[in-house]
Amino acid sequence: MVAGFPGANADRDVAEYVLVGAPLDRSTTYQPGTRFGPRRMRAVADSFEDYDHYTESRFTDLAVHDHGDVRPGGDVEEYLTFLSGTVADVRDDGATPLVLGGEHTVTVAAVRALEPDVVVCLDAHLDLRESFGGDPYSHATVSRHALDVAEEVVILGGRAGSEAEWERAEREDVTVVPPDAVEEWEPDVGDREVYLSVDIDAADPGYAPGTGTLEPFGLAPREMQRVVRAVAPKAVGCDIVEVNDRDDGQAAVLGSKLLREFVFAHADAVADGDDR
Template identity: 55%
Template sequence: MTFPFPGARAGRDATDDPDDAAGGDAYTLVGAPLDASTSFQPGARFGPDLVRRFAGAYDDYDRRTDSQFSAAGVRDAGDVRAWDAAADYLDHLTAELRAAVIDGTVPLVVGGEHTVSWAGVRATDPDVLVVVDAHLDLRDAYDGNPLSHACVTRRALDGLDDGDYPTVDDVVVVGARTGSRAEWERADRADVTVVPPEAAADWTAGFGDRDVYLSVDIDGVDPGFAPGTGTMEPFGLSPREARDVVRAVAPACVGFDAVEVNDRDDGQTAALAAKLLREFVRSHSAADAGAE
């Protein structure tokens, strides 16, 4: 495994050591290689390793934000090993991410299938979920499974009947271009906003003082740019449009993930996911610095 994410320090434990480059941890990166419900092309279990590996080519310095990624205070806590019992795994992952929040850091999750985003939402308890995604993921169950990757946005909105789970007030799905009839009917309700790919460039992120969780399902990007994913859907976002969404949303965020990267290309999808994660950290850090 390529470890840690380039520019991050490796370690399970948080630090506030002022001798560190960033004066302590601000972000905790966690790999979540769950690959239990992938319905077409499996391989998301390899996503965390691939994203780390293909981040290795990027310069540490960023001209736009005049910042070094290595000074942002990212701690790579490694992977939370996945197993077949998805419900138990999500509970465990939620606890790991909640510990990162309690440590005062922003969790950065690298999947793994999209189901892991529900753990991020549960750990951070945001008001709004913004998802870059080709699919609505608003099914109540897929093939009888309410914890399928095709149900994650519905879980964030409505939870499950068997537990008291944090839910979001509103969802914005940027890049959605497919879904079942029932999903589109659920999307017609006031708590869901769908921004199709052709409208993404004109979409304005405005959340007031509400907390946001941002999830990037890499299949939201057109498969011509990101073919290494489980369920490809043509006519998607360009990488630049996805980047602009990340930059716009990051300042309001309490958590972030990049999911659904698999090993079925030559690394271009993992490279894009890694770049979007870095864009998130740079934009979030810059906003925090400006607020001080």
């Protein structure tokens, strides 16, 4: 049995944050292995310091609970429905859900459960396809599914997509921020609720080679950290997806650290009375 996320030691009934593993691994285009993402991110987090000097808080004091993994069966649509119900239960209990993928398709379940106004994705790919290889639930369709729920999708670090996807991205409900502009981007969303999805392939492969569809000319970890900390106070939930087992742990370390950055920044905003 895989140990829980280090520092996620709160009981469920008092938790402010609930981590849900979602090891879906069915449509990765190039390198499979996302089923190992939740396990790897839990494992590498054991080396992190408990204390965060930005917020002067300790992870173990922030009431994080690890629900464990929601394991997929044979039908992806049924799995997304069940996973969505699990995320909705977290929300209904008054906690903030944190999803560890798994391929990016798991984001669809979280967005359906939380119904945010805006979905902010750190992602190399636009993911605006209607289907890919005949699969309407491919990980290349996530942004399109998100637009069935949210009024806007913002793709930070987007640099790859089909011609049809780039044409779709020209509509008012999609904003693509290229890698060289992410450093200056600010989450100008007003009072709208945001869901944050972190596809680890937003990072340049030199920083996170353990992912399914590698795309050069990407973001540096520090740029991703800044985005996560900026969006977290406005967010109703977060996921880290597309981490696999095809490297020496670099992608898992980055993903796990970004999850903790979200919790620290979100909890600090709540403590300061920011009601998002």
